[in-house]
Structure formats: structure tokens, C-alpha cells
Amino acid sequence: MILLPTGYTYGRLGTRQSVEAVLAAGRGEVQLEGLRGRSCWESAGQVAEIAVREQVSAGASDLTVDESGTLPVVRHRDGRAWAVELSRTELAARPPSCGAASKAVVALVAESVRPLTA
Numbered sequence: 001m002i003l004l005p006t007g008y009t010y011g012r013l014g015t016r017q018s019v020e021a022v023l024a025a026g027r028g029e030v031q032l033e034g035l036r037g038r039s040c041w042e043s044a045g046q047v048a049e050i051a052v053r054e055q056v057s058a059g060a061s062d063l064t065v066d067e068s069g070t071l072p073v074v075r076h077r078d079g080r081a082w083a084v085e086l087s088r089t090e091l092a093a094r095p096p097s098c099g100a101a102s103k104a105v106v107a108l109v110a111e112s113v114r115p116l117t118a
Contacts, residue, residue, distance in 0.1 A: 006030075006060050007039035028059045041065045043108055048072035048084035051110030056080070073116065081116040 001010040001018060003025045010021055013034040024031040032053060037046025045065035052063060052074040066073040075081045087109050093102040 001034075002039065008060070009036040009039055010034040011036050025060065028061070030058070030060050042067055043106075044072050044086055047086060047108045047110050048074050048082075051084050051113050052082050055113055056082075083114045083116055084110050085112040085114070087111050 001013060001021065002008070003010070003021065006025065008021075008025070008030055010018075010031075011034055013021065017031075017033055021031040021034065030053060032050070035050055035053075037043075038049060041049060045067045049063055049065050052058070056076065058076060062077050064075050064077075066075065071083045071085060073081055073083050089107045089109070091105040091107055093104050095102050
């Protein structure tokens with residue numbers, strides 16, 4: 001599921017979870033269950049944002065991700081910021097969609113979320 005206009009994407013949701021995600025979006029919130037990330041960020045930024053959301057309460061438009069450095073930095077509109085350390089694991093190749101040729105897959109995992117001082 002992709003929620004517009006925010007671009008938050010979800011996977012493996014049942015009917016109840018889908019309805020809850022839509023209702024949360026209507027309130028300007030982000031449901032964490034099934035959240036895959038926000039489509040405007042690259043993979044590392046999506047993982048980083050979710051890791052911060054798991055620790056900090058934030059509305060749908062409260063966080064931005066800066067992916068220009070060695071670590072993604074997630075910033076809250078209130079001035080707080082976090083650097084997120086990621087690990088990468090190569091997985092077996094698989095097709096990215098039905099009928100497509102298999103491609104290598106890299107899994108990203110947030111290892112730590114470190115608050116940055118202003």
C-alpha cells in the first residue's frame with residue numbers, strides 16, 4: 001500500500017492494519033506496523049527514518065532525511081537530529097517483480113540511532 005500524498009509505503013498488511021494505516025494518515029500520523037519507508041528517500045534513508053520513528057513520536061511531515069553524508073541523518077522539525085548507523089547484508093538474488101530477472105538484494109538494518117547535538 002502507498003499512502004498519498006506522503007508516499008509512505010506499507011507491506012504485508014491485513015484488512016485491519018490497512019484501515020488503521022489510512023486512519024492514522026488522516027490524523028497526520030504514521031503507523032509503524034508494516035511500514036516499509038517513505039518513497040522520497042533512498043533505501044538507507046527509509047531504514048533510518050523508521051529507526052528514529054520507533055524511538056521518537058513524530059507526525060507524518062515532522063521528519064526529513066539527509067542522505068548526503070556517510071551516515072543518514074534524520075532531522076525533526078523541532079531541531080532534534082539523529083545519525084543512524086546501518087549494516088548491510090547481501091542476500092540471495094531474487095526477482096524484484098513478477099517475470100523480472102533475478103537481482104542481488106542488500107538488506108539494510110539500523111544498528112544504532114545516535115542523537116546529534118545542535
